[in-house]
Amino acid sequence: MEFKEGLETFGLVDLLRIHHEALEWVFRDTFEPLLASQLEATFKPSNLSEPGSNRRRHTYGDTSLTLGAVLAFATGLDRIPTVGFPTQPLLEFLHEDGPALFPTANTCSLVLRLPV
Template structure:
């Protein structure tokens, strides 16, 4: 009770008095719905375009063999996001974001550090075992470098559907 109410009551009362000086407090009380976007964050719906813009692609040097393979995977990534958006909607896009960052929505102040995409060039232990990985501490998604979109889609679907997440339902 002390931490939540009594400790901040003085600052809250000063805030209310400041809002009263120009009649803002009365306006808020009269039209609460008009002021809600100023005081309450509502996450915007996730779309494929939003996710694409959110992630920074960490590509290899221009002209290298790795770069050309990575550019192919970037195209697969964009196509995959569009497919997921069409077929399963924003809920599954939230699962992709949660897989990479631990959050299923974009926080009001954004991410720090900015989510990024790295590429897994190592050879898989067995054929078909090249799965995407993520490090949620640094908001980094590592995508496998594959030659076919169908293989990419299957590995992404498998990884996303077979992770437990963070106990979120």
């Protein structure tokens, strides 16, 4: 009710009724599968090793795992929110000499840590 009253303050309720299709994407949930390109664009690598170094190498995960499951593990959501995340999700890499052998995540700060 307060949301509607706030919109009425600026005369937006009538505009939304007339042009509802303009903001339909904000209120509708899409059921399209998450794409690898979307997941790649969402997470910013934060601690990459120097290009050409032995520590910088690619790893490939289990192909039976869905991208939605990876996103849910890292953020608690299986889809990217329409309005985006409140902060930039980060991707960190854990090396053999580091503290962890398994992927970890912090869903509050949106950090996904992957072992190399």
